[in-house]
Amino acid sequence: MRNETVRTDITVIGGGLAGVCAAIAAARLGQTVALVQNRPVLGGNSSSEVRVWVCGATAHGTHRYARETGIMGELFVENQYRNPDGNPYMWDLVVLEAVKAEANIRLFLNTDVHEVEADGDELNRTIRSVTGWMMGSERRLRFESQVYLDCTGDGLVGFMAGAKYRIGREARHEYNEEWAPETADDITLGSTLLFYTKDAGHPVRYVPPSFAKDITQTTIPVKRVIRSGDSGCHYWWIEWGGELDTVHDNERIRDELWAVIYGIWDYIKNSGKFDSANMTLEWVGALPGKREYRRFVGDYVLNQNDVLAQREFEDGVAFGGWSIDLHPPQGMYSTESGSKHLHADGVYHVPFRSLYSVNVNNMLMAGRDISASHVAFGTTRVMATCAVIGEAAGTGAALCAAKGVTPRELYASHCDELRQTLLRQDASIIGLRNADSLDLAQQARTSASSTLMRLSEESYGEERYRLTRDAALLFPVEPRLDGLELLLDADTATTVEVELWDTGRKENYLPHTLRASSQASVLPGRSQWVRFELAWTPDTAQNAFVIVKANDSVQLYHASEPLTGVLIFFNGLEPNAPSKLEYHGHSQPVIQWRMQRKTRQPFCFRADGDTSAYAPDKARNGYRRPYGGPQQWMSEPTPAGQEQWLQLDWEQAVRIEELQLIFNDDVNEDLINLHHHRTPFVTMPELVRDYRIEAWIDGQWQSLERITDNRKRKRVHRLSEPASSDRVRIVVEATNGSRHAEIVEVRVYGE
Numbered sequence: 001m002r003n004e005t006v007r008t009d010i011t012v013i014g015g016g017l018a019g020v021c022a023a024i025a026a027a028r029l030g031q032t033v034a035l036v037q038n039r040p041v042l043g044g045n046s047s048s049e050v051r052v053w054v055c056g057a058t059a060h061g062t063h064r065y066a067r068e069t070g071i072m073g074e075l076f077v078e079n080q081y082r083n084p085d086g087n088p089y090m091w092d093l094v095v096l097e098a099v100k101a102e103a104n105i106r107l108f109l110n111t112d113v114h115e116v117e118a119d120g121d122e123l124n125r126t127i128r129s130v131t132g133w134m135m136g137s138e139r140r141l142r143f144e145s146q147v148y149l150d151c152t153g154d155g156l157v158g159f160m161a162g163a164k165y166r167i168g169r170e171a172r173h174e175y176n177e178e179w180a181p182e183t184a185d186d187i188t189l190g191s192t193l194l195f196y197t198k199d200a201g202h203p204v205r206y207v208p209p210s211f212a213k214d215i216t217q218t219t220i221p222v223k224r225v226i227r228s229g230d231s232g233c234h235y236w237w238i239e240w241g242g243e244l245d246t247v248h249d250n251e252r253i254r255d256e257l258w259a260v261i262y263g264i265w266d267y268i269k270n271s272g273k274f275d276s277a278n279m280t281l282e283w284v285g286a287l288p289g290k291r292e293y294r295r296f297v298g299d300y301v302l303n304q305n306d307v308l309a310q311r312e313f314e315d316g317v318a319f320g321g322w323s324i325d326l327h328p329p330q331g332m333y334s335t336e337s338g339s340k341h342l343h344a345d346g347v348y349h350v351p352f353r354s355l356y357s358v359n360v361n362n363m364l365m366a367g368r369d370i371s372a373s374h375v376a377f378g379t380t381r382v383m384a385t386c387a388v389i390g391e392a393a394g395t396g397a398a399l400c401a402a403k404g405v406t407p408r409e410l411y412a413s414h415c416d417e418l419r420q421t422l423l424r425q426d427a428s429i430i431g432l433r434n435a436d437s438l439d440l441a442q443q444a445r446t447s448a449s450s451t452l453m454r455l456s457e458e459s460y461g462e463e464r465y466r467l468t469r470d471a472a473l474l475f476p477v478e479p480r481l482d483g484l485e486l487l488l489d490a491d492t493a494t495t496v497e498v499e500l501w502d503t504g505r506k507e508n509y510l511p512h513t514l515r516a517s518s519q520a521s522v523l524p525g526r527s528q529w530v531r532f533e534l535a536w537t538p539d540t541a542q543n544a545f546v547i548v549k550a551n552d553s554v555q556l557y558h559a560s561e562p563l564t565g566v567l568i569f570f571n572g573l574e575p576n577a578p579s580k581l582e583y584h585g586h587s588q589p590v591i592q593w594r595m596q597r598k599t600r601q602p603f604c605f606r607a608d609g610d611t612s613a614y615a616p617d618k619a620r621n622g623y624r625r626p627y628g629g630p631q632q633w634m635s636e637p638t639p640a641g642q643e644q645w646l647q648l649d650w651e652q653a654v655r656i657e658e659l660q661l662i663f664n665d666d667v668n669e670d671l672i673n674l675h676h677h678r679t680p681f682v683t684m685p686e687l688v689r690d691y692r693i694e695a696w697i698d699g700q701w702q703s704l705e706r707i708t709d710n711r712k713r714k715r716v717h718r719l720s721e722p723a724s725s726d727r728v729r730i731v732v733e734a735t736n737g738s739r740h741a742e743i744v745e746v747r748v749y750g751e
């Protein structure tokens with residue numbers, strides 16, 4: 001046996017997605033990090049040991065342009081490429097490799113932290129060290145750092161350090177939350193074990209173990225959904241323990257979950273109700289996935305009203321978008337729906353003050369243990385949101401370590417720097433503009449080989465949409481719209497009505513205020529371009545949400561290719577999941593207006609008037625993701641083999657050491673690591689594939705770098721030799737499938 005001491009700037013305890021992203025974020029900012037994880041694999045509930053699929057702000061496509069960027073975004077996009085089958089072991093590798101790529105991280109797997117040395121009075125505690133035992137290695141490891149991050153999910157480190165916390169549900173009056181119970185209690189969400197099945201290709205007998213539960217004696221067969229081919233997260237509802245203590249009763253909860261899983265499998269195999277003769281169990285979880293335990297109290301407690309009002313915070317450092325998703329205390333034995341969902345109208349913001357302890361002065365937290373009420377935790381708990389919170393907390397920790405300040409001091413004195421650092425790292429913040437004075441692109445003029453000026457979708461395939469319900473088309477209006485044409489078939493002579501709505505907030509994609517309406521008489525006939533007098537000049541550039549009113553005798557044409565910035569919606573379609581598993585309530589606007597999986601096939605249309613929504617200047621206007629418009633440069637459609645370029649010019653030569661490029665990885669495309677659905681491509685078609693960076697030197701363009709086979713959103717080019725020039729350009733040679741060259745942001749640094 002050995003005793004060792006590990007000294008780093010920061011110690012992150014817990015290697016779920018929150019801890020992984022916190023560690024990577026801090027390491028990328030130059031801090032040394034110990035990442036301590038008590039399991040043999042990283043990823044927490046998303047790992048192959050538990051197999052929960054990673055969801056986030058898109059909420060399975062409910063919110064538009066909401067997919068996370070930053071470290072979580074990199075993991076999603078890399079997994080999409082490497083792991084199109086959603087294999088849990090491949091996902092483990094994607095996460096492990098991301099950590100191993102960081103030289104500043106020392107990773108300690110199989111190391112369970114269960115001692116904490118902390119001092120100070122109750123209101124001002126300081127962690128001095130945490131100590132863990134590395135299983136299988138007989139190593140007792142003491143970690144000493146300036147800053148600690150509790151990413152354990154259960155919150156053991158903070159608890160032992162004396163951090164204030166809550167378990168269970170707050171009373172309604174505490175934060176005036178409609179979904180909170182009248183009086184506070186200890187109820188939490190329960191824990192779950194999942195299982196995988198497969199077709200063995202030959203008949204397989206199943207003899208249930210003696211402890212398997214006869215589920216026909218429960219309400220499970222009636223109140224939940226059992227299908228023989230389902231696996232993994234389809235069975236998220238095998239949940240129990242919400243009325244127990246999900247940590248101290250963990251073993252008892254596991255036994256109950258096992259009894260039910262083996263009972264469900266007995267029901268599938270031996271009841272005669274399923275076509276399951278060849279089916280066999282491939283994997284059964286042994287480590288209960290815990291949903292909820294301690295939530296630390298920070299300087300701010302995020303609550304239901306903040307989420308639903310999409311409240312903006314001066315210290316907003318991350319966003320989420322999953323519904324407030326709460327489950328009945330009895331879990332799988334409840335006769336109520338397995339979950340109920342309350343959706344905001346768009347993504348919501350998470351303040352930095354919810355990511356550090358109110359009374360332990362060197363502890364931040366990320367993941368499911370942040371400072372949120374039980375109701376707000378109902379949405380922040382999903383893993384891509386935990387991950388972006390992790391990136392924000394890790395960035396905060398890195399700045400604290402570098403400046404020698406506490407998280408509270410960082411909030412009070414360096415909040416803008418924190419947010420701008422996150423933006424520069426491509427973290428998931430919405431509505432914040434680049435204000436980095438070191439970015440030379442801010443003073444440059446921009447131009448391009450070509451720019452898309454006319455918004456239209458004219459090519460179509462076989463698919464039509466019969467207007468049995470209202471449908472809608474969303475596109476950017478900048479500076480104005482003079483009229484709109486739609487391509488349609490009409491069975492009879494009829495009148496087609498359209499309404500133009502604004503979307504209110506720029507991060508929302510719903511009809512908010514009616515701005516114009518129009519109608520057109522249509523004769524029977526196929527493939528007619530019908531014009532609507534729909535004019536609108538918004539005060540500032542923003543999206544138009546054009547509703548085409550239901551008309552049974554009309555069919556709209558689906559376009560054969562997508563166009564960045566253009567979306568369509570269908571009104572009132574049934575949600576995918578049955579209401580006995582998920583109750584969403586149809587009156588919620590984002591449930592009313594759904595995208596289906598048609599996001600890449602908008603309706604054929606032509607917008608009158610030129611648009612400047614894709615102007616070259618958008619690549620340096622400070623926004624990194626769609627916000628009231630696409631916020632990126634886009635070229636005209638380009639034949640394969642033809643180049644397009646985006647150029648930056650300065651009055652005088654500048655010294656160029658580093659270029660940061662952000663390409664369009666379509667943050668509207670919903671990616672789930674273990675595949676809720678598959679995308680038809682493994683790389684986002686809009687991502688630039690081959691490109692050169694050129695500078696004007698000695699009277700000609702000289703290539704500084706040439707990249708081929710790019711499949712990443714963010715590329716940082718640190719030049720081996722700094723260049724001096726008054727002009728640089730990015731020459732796009734090829735994309736990963738799109739006919740347009742698209743660049744979201746260019747930053748240029750000279751020091």
Ligand SMILES: Cc1cc2nc3c(=O)[nH]c(=O)nc-3n(C[C@H](O)[C@H](O)[C@H](O)COP(=O)(O)OP(=O)(O)OC[C@H]3O[C@@H](n4cnc5c(N)ncnc54)[C@H](O)[C@@H]3O)c2cc1C
Nearest residue numbers: 014016018038044045055113152153192289367368381383
């Ligand atoms: C069954 C189930 C279904 C869910 N459904 C979804 C879903 O569909 N999509 C989604 O995104 N989210 C879902 N969630 C929620 C989500 O999984 C959790 O909220 C999320 O995993 C929390 O992330 P985290 O990093 O905070 O914690 P975790 O994922 O719990 O990771 C914490 C890690 O820290 C380690 N650790 C704990 N204590 C110590 C210690 N003392 N020392 C060292 N390491 C320690 C743990 O072993 C673990 O690996 C679900 C959860 C469950 C259980």
